[in-house]
Amino acid sequence: MSSQPAASINTVVIGGGQAGLSVGYHLARRGIPFVIVDAHERIGDAWRTRWDSLRLFTPNRLNGLDGMPFPAPGHSFATKDAMADYLESYAARFELPVRTGVRVDGLRRNGDRFLVTAGDQRFDAGNxxxxxxxxxRPERPAFTPALDPGIVQLxxxxxxxxxxxxxxxxxxxxGGNSGAEIAHEICRDHQVWLAGPRVSQVPFRPESAVGRALMPFVGRVVFHRILTTSTPMGRRFHAKHRFQAEPLLRVKSKDLASAGVKRVGRVTGVKDGLPMTDDGTPIDAANVIWCTGYEPGFSWIDLPIFENGLPRQVRGVVEGEPGLYFVGLKxxxxxxxxxxxxxxxxxARVVNAIVARTAPASRDARFIEAMAAG
Incomplete structure (x- = not known):
């Protein structure tokens, strides 16, 4: 079946989560024509499809996007489904043009514009x-197929x-936050081993009195203004932590120990169909949950912008490919x-850059129209 003709539009936003909706909000305010495409069937599904008991680590006072506070008490912590519903309501309130069920599988240059493909759908975009x-894209060790087929792997x-x-x-x-939270939930009814190096931890819980007092300061000042690429401290932090797990926030190492979770070494292979730790010990597990992270999953981008799997960008702007931007990356x-x-x-900064690119072209078009009319 032949592809549809490419729909021409100023800006295509790929991803309809909190990052994409934020971009859409600012594009709409600036009057830039755009469309948001998202692979999920429903806005917020990236949150809905996570584990059932997940709650956000940030209090609700920090969980609102620009223009719309999160509709719940500021000191409480939202469930993942409440966050998903908030994103859906946000898109509806600001009438953002989101097309769900559109999985982008290609991005390349098309002259001085871009061609975005999603199956038989094609978008010709200036930005x-x-x-x-x-x-x-979930990551698992290469040896996982060698495990006994009777072992449940997730x-x-x-x-x-x-x-x-x-x-x-x-x-x-x-042993990051996902592993710690899942281990703490499962150990009520199962023997649990937790493999991998220990992860640092924040010295307070988000729900504690100390957490209530400090979380807004940490979020809005430390994380937002101090630990940035504009400060020496931030650059050192970025260089050290870019590929590391986040510190433990809600479930701490002592919680796991008191609940009976047993620590074991790194899992490095398979022995007699069982997962094996780095000292050669097999773990007689009936189930394995791989909390081994993700890769960025940008193989569909056919542009020379990557270094170590990550795009070369400055505050979201890809200087080597005018009109290309990123938002939401770690x-x-x-x-x-x-x-x-x-x-x-x-x-907002990325949208400012888009407006700066769009405005000269608009002025030129108006000038040509005026000359033709007069």
């Missing part, structure tokens, strides 16, 4: 904003609740760049 997180992106598991022990590989500019309360600033 493209890739508004996606750094966590797109990536954290596939885990919803303990009913998916077989009777017997559970090995969780990866440490794009600040720690807050991948957090709900931080995407608005990056979105």
């Amino acid at each position: 493209v904003v890739v508004a996606m997180s750094s966590w797109q 990536h954290s992106s596939e885990y919803r609740n303990p009913s998916q598991l077989r009777a017997g022990g559970v090995l969780i590989v990866g 440490l794009l500019y600040a720690v807050s760049s991948s957090q709900i309360h931080g995407v608005g600033r990056d979105a």
Whole structure:
């Protein structure tokens, strides 16, 4: 079947989560024609499809996008479904043109514009904003197919609740926040091993009195203004933590220990069909949950902009490809760049750059029209 003719539009925003909706909000305010495309069937599904008990780590006072506060008490912590519903309401309130069920599979240059493809759909765009997180494609070790086929294997992106598991022990590989929270939930009914190096942890809980007092300061000042690529401290932080797990926030190491979760070494291979740690010990697990993170998943972008799998950009602007922008990446500019309360600033800056590119062309068009009329 032949592809449809390319629809011409000023700006295509790829991704309809909090980053893409933030870009859409600012584009609409500036009068720039645009469309947002998202692979999910419903706005907010990136949140709805995460594990059932997930709650956000930030209080609701930090969970609103530009123009619309989160509709819940500021000190409470939203469920993942409440966050999904908020994003859907946000798109409706500002009448953002979101096309769901559109999975982009190609982005390349088309003269001085871009061609965006999604199956048989094609978009001819003057600007493209890739508004996606750094966590797109689940990663698993290469040796996972060698495990006994009777072992239930799930990536954290596939885990919803303990009913998916077989009777017997559970090995969780990866000790970041996802691994810690899932381990703490599962250990009520299963023996749990947690594999991998220990992760640093924040010295307070988000829900505690200390957390209530400090979280807004940490989010709005430390993460948003201090730990940025504009400060020496921020640049050192970015260089050290870009590829590391986030510090533990709600479930701490002592919580796991008191709940009976057993720490084991790194899982490095398979022995007799069982996962094996770095000291050669097999783990007799009936289930394995891979909390091993994600890769950015940008293989569909056919442009020479990547270094170590990440785009070369300055505060979201890809200087080597005029008209191409990113929003929502981990440490794009600040720690807050991948957090709900931080995407608005990056979105606004990118939209300013789009307006600056668009305005001269508009002025030239008006001048030509005036000359032709007069």
